[in-house]
Amino acid sequence: MKDDLLRREQAFHDQWASTIDVDGIRVSDYFEACTAPENRFILRQLGDVQGKLLLDLGCGAGENSVYFAQLGARCVAADYSPGMVDVALQLAERNGVQIEGRVVNAMSIDIPDNTFDIVYASNLLHHIPDPKITLREMHRILKPGGKACFWDPLRHNPVINVYRRIATEVRTEDETPLDIEIVSFIRSLYSQTNYDTFWIATLWIFLQFYLIERVNPNEERYWKKIILEQARLEKTYLQLEKLDRGLKRLPLMKRMAWNLAVVATK
Numbered sequence: 001m002k003d004d005l006l007r008r009e010q011a012f013h014d015q016w017a018s019t020i021d022v023d024g025i026r027v028s029d030y031f032e033a034c035t036a037p038e039n040r041f042i043l044r045q046l047g048d049v050q051g052k053l054l055l056d057l058g059c060g061a062g063e064n065s066v067y068f069a070q071l072g073a074r075c076v077a078a079d080y081s082p083g084m085v086d087v088a089l090q091l092a093e094r095n096g097v098q099i100e101g102r103v104v105n106a107m108s109i110d111i112p113d114n115t116f117d118i119v120y121a122s123n124l125l126h127h128i129p130d131p132k133i134t135l136r137e138m139h140r141i142l143k144p145g146g147k148a149c150f151w152d153p154l155r156h157n158p159v160i161n162v163y164r165r166i167a168t169e170v171r172t173e174d175e176t177p178l179d180i181e182i183v184s185f186i187r188s189l190y191s192q193t194n195y196d197t198f199w200i201a202t203l204w205i206f207l208q209f210y211l212i213e214r215v216n217p218n219e220e221r222y223w224k225k226i227i228l229e230q231a232r233l234e235k236t237y238l239q240l241e242k243l244d245r246g247l248k249r250l251p252l253m254k255r256m257a258w259n260l261a262v263v264a265t266k
Contacts (some may be wrong), residue, residue, distance in 0.1 A: 013081035013083065013084050015083075020087050022090045025061060025091055030227055031043060031064075033230035034233075034241075035226040037198040037199075037241070038151035039261075042120070045149065049071050049072060053074050053116050053118070054074065054117065058106060062077050062084075062089070069097035075099040076099065076101075077100065078101075078102045078103070085103055088101055107134055109140075113141060118149065119146070121150040125182075127175050135182075146265070149262065151261040154197065154260050155176070155178060155179055156256055157203070157258055159207070164177075170218055180254065186264050190264035191266065192264065194264070196248075196254075196261055197255070197258075200257050205233060205240070208236075
């Protein structure tokens, strides 16, 4: 069953990779845009990555590997989709940095214990049948004192769940957003865990896309659109982000966010 799921995920992402315009990717936006709060949080927690050996697990198109390589990290871009690994290598070449590419099963990572200083994973765990297996693997291959960082969608918000039911053609049928209780499991593995959640009131932007701008969620990936169009969305986003900061102080409201970001130290 798990093998079938992984094959479906691989086929979906290979097909997606074949459509990606590498020249159209603005790498810095994925970490520095106002609409990329998850990565801005992760960067603050990581600090200087110069010279660090970093595994970008589930690398996708390679934006993360290339960005960290530009900051001086030694990056390995790993994905279960060979097509995505190829795109990541192309993106690195276009941006004048060197990265290593590897096809990897995130549930059984063929890498020795205590190898990496940083393991980074964006939007990976909700594609994994049992994310705890991957979190253990991330822990295993980290050096003592190394950091695991990831961000992924949560399962609790009704607005984003409606979006998921509508946007069936731009996401895989098997993906399962995380329960926020995964943080407790991470704390049981790692010596220190920092986390935050993002996008509560700011999810109005998704409603704006659908209700006002009439953007078909099966023709444009909303989670890509917020990065690509961050300049025009900035004013609205920053106003709503202030509201989010207040909402997250209320009991149980963090779980109502769209995304969870975690940085944990082994």
